Amino acid sequence: MKITALLFALLCSYSAAFAPVSQQRATTSLNVYGAEVDSVGNNIKVKNLLEKVESERLLSKVAASGLLSKAQKAGITLSKLEPLLSLAAENPDILILVEASGPELLAILPSVVDLAPGALPLLGAAVGIPPALISAAGLGALAAAAGAVVTIPDDTVTNVAIQTLAVGLAVPVAGASFIGSALLGKLTK
Secondary structure (H helix, E strand, O other), rough: HHHHHHHHHHHHHHHHHHOOOOOOOOOOOOOHHOEEOOOOOOOOHHHHHHHHHHHOOOOHHHHOEEEEHHHHHHOHHHHHHHHHHHHHOOOHHHHHHHHOOOOHHHHHHHHHHHHHHHHHHHHHHHHHHOOOHHHHHHHHHHHHHHHHHHHOOOOHHHHHHHHHHHHHHHHHHHHHHHHHHHHHHHHHH
């Protein structure tokens, strides 16, 4: 049954190559999206975000949470962040990716500002976790994904969906754990 589905999918994708393509070009005026900059030249979304950070007194909340003191006790200083900035400067591809994702990030940042005050205690606790333990959590997430695929039978659509959900949640957690562990390890050396 599975080989039949694979052959059917290949046949459909092959036949789609011969479908006629519309030569019509869609055009949209840029004014539809509204102004992105104010009269001074400031990006309106960035300006609104910074005003929200100021009105929420986010930096005062960071200072009051003791996050910076905990980071300093863990060995994280601004001088240790400097190599990461130089690494970004040496690899222009990183800056291009950040710049390209700018519009999508701007849409997410107000939500991050809303969630930040509640996340500050968690960040303060996370700074004190040893990088090896974070890596172990990543390995545990990968093991959980593999365990879900192996132990959950794939005899029904629901079980396959559960497997997909388990892997879809565990793999990003593992990746974030490994990246976080590497960064924290580099910063606390």
